[in-house]
Amino acid sequence: MSAEKYDIAIIGGGPVGMALAIALQDSNLTTLLLEARGLPEKADDERPLALSYGSYLILQRLGAWRRLPHHTAINTIHISNKGHFGRTILTAQDAGVPALGYVVNYHDLCCALYDVIAENKIEYQIGANVEKISSDLNVGYIRYIHHSVEKNLSAKLLVLADGGRLGSQVEGVTYRTTEYNQWAVVANIKAEAYQSGVAYERFTSDGPVALLPSGDHFSLVWTVSPEMVNEIMALDDQTxxxxxxxxxxxxxxxxxYAGKRSSFPLALKFATPTTAQRIALVGNAAQTLHPVAGQGFNLGLRDAxxxxxxxxxxxxxxxAIGTASMLSRYRQRRRIDSQGGRVFTDSLIKLFSNDSALLKHFCGMGLTILDNVPLMKRFVARRMIFGARG
Ligand SMILES: Cc1cc2nc3c(=O)[nH]c(=O)nc-3n(C[C@H](O)[C@H](O)[C@H](O)COP(=O)(O)OP(=O)(O)OC[C@H]3O[C@@H](n4cnc5c(N)ncnc54)[C@H](O)[C@@H]3O)c2cc1C
Known part of the structure; x- marks a missing residue:
C-alpha cells in the first residue's frame, strides 16, 4: 500500500500545533495535523495561560482571538519576595502597551483554535497516535494508529508539536532536563480583595505562587514540593x-472559594538542536519551561x-521546504528568543527558590532597583511580552 504524501505533517494538535496549521492555511501547501487525543472540547484542564500582548496580536492574526469565550486583561503585575524586602510593580504603561497580557484557559484556547481549524477545513485527524517517525535526505516518514488502523505517510517536513514525547526518536537531537523538584497546584480561587487586572507573583523558598486575574476570580498556580503535593491536593477546601x-x-x-484542583510536575526540558533532517521542533517539544514567568506557550506560539x-x-x-538550509534559518531565527526565555525563567527559579539569606538580600535589592528604574522596567516588561524582539 502506498503511503500518502504531504508537504507538511504536524504531530500534536495542542495549541502550538494548531496555531502552526492555521498560520499555513492559504499557502497552497498540503498540510496534515495529527492529534492523539479526542476533540479539544472534551479536554478537562483548569490550567490558566497568561498570554503576552505579543501572543494576543498573533492570535488575532490567526482569527482565534475573537473566538475565545473569556479573557481577562492583566494591567499590573505585583512581584514580591515572601519574608524579605523589595517588590516591583509592572504596569502596561511601563511597557507602553494597552495591556501586559491576558489570562485565558488552556481548554478554551484549544477550542478557539479548533474552531478556526474546522471553519477553514484544515486537515486534522484526531485519535491519530503517532508511534514512529524517521527521515532521509528528501522526506520524513510517520507511522501512526488511527482508529485501530495502522497508517503511514511521508512529508517534506515533519513538525514535532507533541510536547516532547517523540523527541527521543529524532536522530541528532538530545534533550537536557533539570528537575525542579516542584509541582504546580492549579485552581480557581476567590479572594475578598479581588481587583480585576492585577496579577500577583510571590516568590517563596518553596517556589513561586501566582494569582492571575480571571473574570471575577483568580487562577492560582501554587508551586509546592513533591513531598507536599499529595497532602495539598487532598485537603478539604476550607483547610x-x-x-x-x-x-x-x-x-x-x-x-x-476554591474550585477543582489539578497538579503538574515541573521541570526544564529543552532540545538541542531544535531541528534534524526533515524535522523541526516547536512549542513544548522544543522547550518545556517552569510556568513562573508565563513564558512557555508564548514562546511556543512564536516558534510556530x-x-x-x-x-x-x-x-x-x-x-526548498524542509531542506537543511530552510531548517537552519528557522533555528537561527528562534535561537536568541528561545535561549533568552529559558535562561530568564530558569534564573528566576534558581535565584528566588532558595534559603540563602545573602541571595534573598540580592533578590530584594534587584526588585527594588527594577521598581525604581523605568528604563529597566520597560526592558524587562517588553522582553516578557515580545520575546527577543521586545
Ligand atoms: C500549570 C501550568 C501553567 C502554565 N502557565 C502558562 C502561562 O501562564 N503562560 C504560558 O505561556 N505558558 C504556560 N504554561 C505552559 C503551556 O501550557 C505550554 O507551553 C503549552 O501548553 C505548550 O503547548 P504545545 O502545543 O507545545 O504542547 P501541549 O500543550 O503539550 O500539546 C501537545 C499535543 O500533542 C499531542 N500528542 C502527544 N504525543 C502525540 C503523538 N504521539 N501523536 C499525536 N499527538 C500527540 C497531545 O495529545 C497534545 O494535544 C503552563 C504550564 C503549566 C503546566
Whole structure:
C-alpha cells in the first residue's frame, strides 16, 4: 500500500500545533495535523495561560482571538519576595502597551483554535497516535494508529508539536532536563480583595505562587514540593484556603472559594538542536519551561508563527521546504528568543527558590532597583511580552 504524501505533517494538535496549521492555511501547501487525543472540547484542564500582548496580536492574526469565550486583561503585575524586602510593580504603561497580557484557559484556547481549524477545513485527524517517525535526505516518514488502523505517510517536513514525547526518536537531537523538584497546584480561587487586572507573583523558598486575574476570580498556580503535593491536593477546601492564605499572606484578603484542583510536575526540558533532517521542533517539544514567568506557550506560539513564515518564504521554490538550509534559518531565527526565555525563567527559579539569606538580600535589592528604574522596567516588561524582539 502506498503511503500518502504531504508537504507538511504536524504531530500534536495542542495549541502550538494548531496555531502552526492555521498560520499555513492559504499557502497552497498540503498540510496534515495529527492529534492523539479526542476533540479539544472534551479536554478537562483548569490550567490558566497568561498570554503576552505579543501572543494576543498573533492570535488575532490567526482569527482565534475573537473566538475565545473569556479573557481577562492583566494591567499590573505585583512581584514580591515572601519574608524579605523589595517588590516591583509592572504596569502596561511601563511597557507602553494597552495591556501586559491576558489570562485565558488552556481548554478554551484549544477550542478557539479548533474552531478556526474546522471553519477553514484544515486537515486534522484526531485519535491519530503517532508511534514512529524517521527521515532521509528528501522526506520524513510517520507511522501512526488511527482508529485501530495502522497508517503511514511521508512529508517534506515533519513538525514535532507533541510536547516532547517523540523527541527521543529524532536522530541528532538530545534533550537536557533539570528537575525542579516542584509541582504546580492549579485552581480557581476567590479572594475578598479581588481587583480585576492585577496579577500577583510571590516568590517563596518553596517556589513561586501566582494569582492571575480571571473574570471575577483568580487562577492560582501554587508551586509546592513533591513531598507536599499529595497532602495539598487532598485537603478539604476550607483547610486548603487557610494554608494558601498562610503561605501567600494578606495582600488580597482572605481566600473565600476554591474550585477543582489539578497538579503538574515541573521541570526544564529543552532540545538541542531544535531541528534534524526533515524535522523541526516547536512549542513544548522544543522547550518545556517552569510556568513562573508565563513564558512557555508564548514562546511556543512564536516558534510556530516564525516557522510558518520560514515555510511560506520557501514556497517560491517548493523543493526548498524542509531542506537543511530552510531548517537552519528557522533555528537561527528562534535561537536568541528561545535561549533568552529559558535562561530568564530558569534564573528566576534558581535565584528566588532558595534559603540563602545573602541571595534573598540580592533578590530584594534587584526588585527594588527594577521598581525604581523605568528604563529597566520597560526592558524587562517588553522582553516578557515580545520575546527577543521586545
Ligand atoms: C500549570 C501550568 C501553567 C502554565 N502557565 C502558562 C502561562 O501562564 N503562560 C504560558 O505561556 N505558558 C504556560 N504554561 C505552559 C503551556 O501550557 C505550554 O507551553 C503549552 O501548553 C505548550 O503547548 P504545545 O502545543 O507545545 O504542547 P501541549 O500543550 O503539550 O500539546 C501537545 C499535543 O500533542 C499531542 N500528542 C502527544 N504525543 C502525540 C503523538 N504521539 N501523536 C499525536 N499527538 C500527540 C497531545 O495529545 C497534545 O494535544 C503552563 C504550564 C503549566 C503546566
Amino acid at each position: 486548603f484556603l487557610g494554608r494558601l492564605h498562610q503561605h501567600f499572606g494578606n495582600r488580597v484578603g482572605q481566600f473565600v 508563527y516564525e516557522l510558518a513564515q520560514e515555510i511560506r518564504a520557501s514556497t517560491f521554490d517548493n523543493k
